[in-house]
Amino acid sequence: MTEISKHDALVLLTQAAFIPRLSYFLRTSPGPSQQTSDEFNNELRMSFQTIFNVFFDDKGWRQAILPVNMGGLGLGVVAELAPSAFLSSAAATASLQDKILPMNVAYQDDLRLETFWRWCTVYGDIMDINVCSQKKWNEPFLNVSKSKLDELNDSPSDKARLMxxxxxxxxxxxxAIPSTACGTRLDNGSIRVSLCLRLGLPVVSGYRCLCGADVFQLGHHGLSCRLGSGRQARHSAMNDYTCRLFQKADIPAVKEPAAYYLKATSGQMVTLWYRAERYINYTAREQGSAAVKAADFKNTKYKHLNDNTRVFVPICMETFGPVDKQTQLFFDNIGTKIVEKSGDPNDKIYI
Incomplete structure (x- = not known):
C-alpha cells in the first residue's frame, strides 16, 4: 500500500479489498476473541497512519471507524461489529438451514443464541433475533459511538467540521473513483490534507504566518489567509471547472474578467470556497449556513445584474463540501443539460 497512489490505497482499504472482505468474513463466524480484535484494530490503526502519514488521536480514530455518512471513513471496529455481522447472516440463512438439515431432528443453534445474548448484554433486549439487516444490528453501536464523538468534539470549530x-x-x-482522465484522482499530499481536515488531525507544525497570524496544527489558517496562494488557486480552479461544465453542456461561456465573473448565456456566477472564522458560530449550529450567508451576500451585492437580459447565480461552496440551495440547483440543472447532450446518465454523477 505504501508503494501505490494514496488515493488508490484509500479506495482499496475502504471500498474494495480490505474492509468489504473483512465484513464478509465476520458474517461467517461469531467473531474473534477480544484480544485478537484489539490486536487487529491496533494494527489497522498503525497501518493507516503509516500509509497516509497521519497521526490518530482518540477523537480522530473514533471518527474514522464510523461510516462515511456519519463523517467517518468506514473502518469499523472488529470486536463491536463481529456479533452484528454474524447475527444478521445467521438470521438471513435460517430458512435455508432448515431446508438443508433433516426435518425429523430438532436443532438448536447454540452459537447463535450465545452471540445474541452477548449482544443483548451490551445494548439491551431491543432487537429480534430474526432481524436480517446488518445495518439495524449495527445501529446501537454506531449511535453510541456518534454520541461519544459529539461529546468529545464540543468546540464550535469541531462541531462545524462534523456537521x-x-x-x-x-x-x-x-x-469518487480515482481516475486521472476524469480529473478525480487526488495527489498524495491532497489525500493526506483531506483526511486530516475531515478527522480534525494535525496537518502542520505550528508557526507564525507572514500575515502575522498564528498557524495552529490543524492548518485551518491557510484556507482563508489573505497572503496564501491556495485560496485564489481554488477560486480559479472552480471557475475553470464551471466553465468546462457549460462547454460540456454545449452552452457558450466565457470568463469575464478572469477569476471573478463567469459570463454565459444562462447567467453570471461568482464562486466562493472559503472557511473563515466569522462563520464558525453559524456552521456549528446549522449545516451549510456559511454557504447560505455567502449566497445571500452575493445576491444583495450583485442584485443589479438581475435584469431582463441576465440572471445572476452565486456558486457558494464551503471547504468541507456543503452548498446552498441555489448552488445545488445550478449543478443539478447543468448536470441534466450535460446528460441530455451526451446521453450518458453517469455524466451527472461525475459532477
Missing part, C-alpha cells in the same frame, strides 16, 4: 463532513457533498470525494 459539514456529514453533509451530502461532504463525503463525495471519498466515494
Amino acid at each position: 459539514a463532513v456529514r453533509s451530502e457533498l461532504g463525503s463525495a470525494w471519498l466515494r
Whole structure:
C-alpha cells in the first residue's frame, strides 16, 4: 500500500479489498476473541497512519471507524461489529438451514443464541433475533459511538467540521473513483490534507504566518489567509471547472474578467470556497449556513445584474463540501443539460 497512489490505497482499504472482505468474513463466524480484535484494530490503526502519514488521536480514530455518512471513513471496529455481522447472516440463512438439515431432528443453534445474548448484554433486549439487516444490528453501536464523538468534539470549530463532513457533498470525494482522465484522482499530499481536515488531525507544525497570524496544527489558517496562494488557486480552479461544465453542456461561456465573473448565456456566477472564522458560530449550529450567508451576500451585492437580459447565480461552496440551495440547483440543472447532450446518465454523477 505504501508503494501505490494514496488515493488508490484509500479506495482499496475502504471500498474494495480490505474492509468489504473483512465484513464478509465476520458474517461467517461469531467473531474473534477480544484480544485478537484489539490486536487487529491496533494494527489497522498503525497501518493507516503509516500509509497516509497521519497521526490518530482518540477523537480522530473514533471518527474514522464510523461510516462515511456519519463523517467517518468506514473502518469499523472488529470486536463491536463481529456479533452484528454474524447475527444478521445467521438470521438471513435460517430458512435455508432448515431446508438443508433433516426435518425429523430438532436443532438448536447454540452459537447463535450465545452471540445474541452477548449482544443483548451490551445494548439491551431491543432487537429480534430474526432481524436480517446488518445495518439495524449495527445501529446501537454506531449511535453510541456518534454520541461519544459529539461529546468529545464540543468546540464550535469541531462541531462545524462534523456537521459539514456529514453533509451530502461532504463525503463525495471519498466515494469518487480515482481516475486521472476524469480529473478525480487526488495527489498524495491532497489525500493526506483531506483526511486530516475531515478527522480534525494535525496537518502542520505550528508557526507564525507572514500575515502575522498564528498557524495552529490543524492548518485551518491557510484556507482563508489573505497572503496564501491556495485560496485564489481554488477560486480559479472552480471557475475553470464551471466553465468546462457549460462547454460540456454545449452552452457558450466565457470568463469575464478572469477569476471573478463567469459570463454565459444562462447567467453570471461568482464562486466562493472559503472557511473563515466569522462563520464558525453559524456552521456549528446549522449545516451549510456559511454557504447560505455567502449566497445571500452575493445576491444583495450583485442584485443589479438581475435584469431582463441576465440572471445572476452565486456558486457558494464551503471547504468541507456543503452548498446552498441555489448552488445545488445550478449543478443539478447543468448536470441534466450535460446528460441530455451526451446521453450518458453517469455524466451527472461525475459532477
